[in-house]
Amino acid sequence: xxxxxRKINESIIVGENIEILIVExxxxxxxxxxxxxxxxxVYRGEIYQAIQDENKEAAKSMLTDDxxxxxxxxxxxxxx
Amino acid sequence: MKKTxxxxxxxxxxEIYEEEIINFPNGILAFEQYNNFVIxxxxxxxxxxxxxxxxDPGLAFLIVDPFYIKPDxxxxxxxxxxxxxxxxxxxxxxxxxxxxxxxxxxxxxMTVNMQxxxxxxxxxxxxxxxxxNNDSHHVRTPVLELVEAGEIA
Numbered sequence: 001x002x003x004x005x006r007k008i009n010e011s012i013i014v015g016e017n018i019e020i021l022i023v024e025x026x027x028x029x030x031x032x033x034x035x036x037x038x039x040x041x042v043y044r045g046e047i048y049q050a051i052q053d054e055n056k057e058a059a060k061s062m063l064t065d066d067x068x069x070x071x072x073x074x075x076x077x078x079x080x
Numbered sequence: 081m082k083k084t085x086x087x088x089x090x091x092x093x094x095e096i097y098e099e100e101i102i103n104f105p106n107g108i109l110a111f112e113q114y115n116n117f118v119i120x121x122x123x124x125x126x127x128x129x130x131x132x133x134x135x136d137p138g139l140a141f142l143i144v145d146p147f148y149i150k151p152d153x154x155x156x157x158x159x160x161x162x163x164x165x166x167x168x169x170x171x172x173x174x175x176x177x178x179x180x181x182x183x184x185x186x187x188x189x190m191t192v193n194m195q196x197x198x199x200x201x202x203x204x205x206x207x208x209x210x211x212x213n214n215d216s217h218h219v220r221t222p223v224l225e226l227v228e229a230g231e232i233a
Contacts, residue, residue, distance in 0.1 A: 041158065041160075041211075043211055047195065050195070051196035052110035054181060055111060055179065055196070056110050058179045058193065059140075059141060060184060061141070061142045061180060062183075063122065063182060064187065067190065068126070070224065
């Protein structure tokens with residue numbers, strides 16, 4: 001991994017058109033400003049990680065008759 | 081319409097129409113290498129469908145129309161991401177699904193992923209997993225608790 005040291009109001013450029021600016025540093029928290037074209041998605045890393053982890057769990061799902069009974073008991077409408 | 085036989089996780093060999101194949105150009109998070117899926121009904125009266133991978137018969141996700149579980153659920157997805165995948169921001173041809181997790185042997189702990197909804201265009205035969213930017217949409221929303229909370233229409 002590339003590691004760069006930056007100060008407040010300094011930035012890094014990724015590719016040709018993504019700029020990441022250090023806006024504020026307070027204790028263990030850093031505020032970043034991101035300038036990027038609309039076509040580039042920016043998300044917090046932990047959200048990606050959480051969805052990846054959940055998808056892996058979901059791929060192991062087992063659908064048994066119990067599930068149908070559970071839902072019937074709870075009166076979920078069966079079809080719209 | 082041309083039929084083809086595929087192997088599935090839940091139903092063994094199954095015939096589908098080739099027109100039913102949906103391309104996920106970016107796959108599904110953590111499964112980016114799987115790009116072709118088909119949606120199979122679990123049963124005529126079932127709430128659930130299977131999103132079955134064509135590349136790996138062992139890979140299938142249980143999915144649900146979130147309307148049945150949380151009727152007021154509207155994912156907060158960036159318009160430009162919709163446009164990137166579908167080529168327009170038109171919403172009328174799009175179908176919303178959420179992935180269900182049912183822990184083996186623990187069905188009453190089933191959860192629905194409201195933070196990573198699937199959006200599918202059956203018209204364009206394209207789909208993808210998106211991220212909802214609403215902090216109240218979680219990856220593990222307990223299904224039966226929602227039901228007990230009276231969220232069901």
